[in-house]
Amino acid sequence: MDDMTSSNAEPPQAKTVEFAGFWIRLAATLIDxxxxxxxxxxxxxxxxxxxxxxxxxxxxxxxxxxxxxxxxIIATVVLWMRLSATPGKMVFHLKVVDERSYNKPGLGQSLVRYLGYFISAIPMGIGFLRVGWHKKKQGLHDTLARTLVIKDQQD
Structure with missing residues (x-):
């Protein structure tokens, strides 16, 4: 099992996943x-x-x-691990998930994702802006941590 994931469950089969885009993620970040x-x-x-x-x-x-x-840092990492979302993401029914299993991210994954924010910010926020054109709407921090931000299908 990869030490960065919280579970070895298989990704959902035949499930349509909607990735969260740049603007909704920016709004969630502003709330947070x-x-x-x-x-x-x-x-x-x-x-x-x-x-x-x-x-x-x-x-x-x-x-x-x-x-x-x-x-x-602690609040964000704990919220990602426990609830798969921060309050801002919850408002918009978004979830941070492991890109392979679609489960909540584990501790290592969450720490890499948070620290990846600093890398995404250099230079000029390109790592964040990447969400706007990446096919899975991943920022650089998501790619580093192997996470996705998806719209919660259970609503």
Missing amino acids: TVIILVITLPLMYVIYGDAYFEQGLLYYGYADLLISYLFP
Whole structure:
């Protein structure tokens, strides 16, 4: 069994899969970003006060590292593994799945996908824009992690 997948189940037979395109995925990402900011920014204000917003530093301290960086990574990876989606993707009935089995992604796969976001962003977001023209609507991060984003057929 591949250590990046969560299961060795066979992909659905004779099932029509609809891949999620660029714009719906962008909308889902915007929702997720707003949710993360609504959670993290008030915490950062309580801990650091106005200085956090005035300094413009990439990294402000240990609490910043935990709240602004580690929390979003952990939350996103856990949501992909448990629910196959973040809240933004749930709004649009989208799922992140293993490209072979169509099951939820495993831990390794989810971590590769998240870290792949940084690679997708360089240069000029081409790895994300790739969703718009790829036949399976995969961003570079999806290809690296061997995942797909599909429309949930169970709705």
